[in-house]
């Protein structure tokens with residue numbers, strides 16, 4: 001097994017949670033690859049960046065063909081790339097809907113499919129998808145975003161079953177609000193009200209997410225699949 | 235013209251790849267009449283999935299084009315292309331012929 005099951009691919013790494021996760025896993029001796037549409041804003045020794053849109057099939061296939069040739073396979077996939085838009089449904093443009101569906105659902109699916117092709121050949125793999133508390137809390141103003149992440153939850157649950165025979169687990173982490181660009185345009189009073197609906201009413205930290213991912217990707221977690229862990233007690 | 239020998243050797247490489255993980259007695263033989271799936275086939279449905287993934291990868295490498303082997307079209311063929319190595323080679327040759335515009339000399343039987 002190459003590099004002790006430490007070959008990890010993280011999507012959406014230019015900024016936000018993805019950029020944090022790159023540094024976090026690179027610092028822990030993982031061989032990290034990642035992608036986003038733009039260039040990464042950092043330069044790390046054991047990190048390789050691909051410029052790609054996760055919803056573009058041709059670009060995705062190219063990435064995985066490179067991974068297969070140059071790294072011989074993949075152990076862990078973290079599907080972090082995601083977009084949101086806060087808007088009343090009556091005021092939500094078609095273009096936003098398209099972008100959210102393409103990135104969050106189609107992108108997550110394509111990466112799961114291509115990563116699992118590599119993982120099944122070695123009979124081992126860990127996939128972690130990104131959900132959100134906006135789904136269980138049925139957050140007003142986030143209809144399309146919450147629905148797209150409900151689809152991610154459903155994909156996680158069904159793929160967990162389809163990929164179990166190959167030794168691949170598929171789980172998801174559901175963050176609470178974390179201060180990144182994703183929630184920059186959400187009004188402060190909305191965020192305050194949202195925090196009050198959590199069992200533990202504080203903002204999430206990047207480390208809270210890494211903690212859940214660490215749990216899912218441990219080799220010992222081979223009996224944990226199809227699960228979604230929401231942060232903050234939602 | 236599509237080189238059928240190249241397709242068959244790609245299929246044999248895919249066999250080598252998946253045999254590595256199969257117990258003795260369940261390995262696939264490298265022969266045109268090896269039964270893959272269905273009556274007398276060596277592969278169960280999960281085994282077939284792994285095999286198809288391996289074949290698609292090899293074909294992409296050797297011919298530089300990605301083809302989709304298990305779409306509605308393959309599943310709706312009167313005779314499944316996944317019966318044997320020979321029938322699969324014919325089917326791939328037909329798909330590649332369509333992609334490149336070069337007519338294939340082999341029917342799907």
Ligand SMILES: NC(=O)c1ccc[n+]([C@@H]2O[C@H](COP(=O)([O-])OP(=O)(O)OC[C@H]3O[C@@H](n4cnc5c(N)ncnc54)[C@H](OP(=O)(O)O)[C@@H]3O)[C@@H](O)[C@H]2O)c1
Pocket residue numbers: 011012013014015016017018019035036037038039052053054055079080081082083084103107130131132133174175176177178179180181182183
């Ligand atoms: N922050 C929160 O409060 C929160 C809460 C719950 C869930 N989440 C989830 O956490 C994940 C990360 O969010 P974040 O807060 O870090 O967001 P962010 O700061 O907006 O960063 C999003 C990242 O994804 C990349 N990206 C967006 N669309 C992409 C595409 N089509 N293809 C490839 N990369 C793409 C972006 O880079 P480029 O622009 O260069 O492509 C960027 O690196 C998302 O799945 C989000 O839904 C976040």
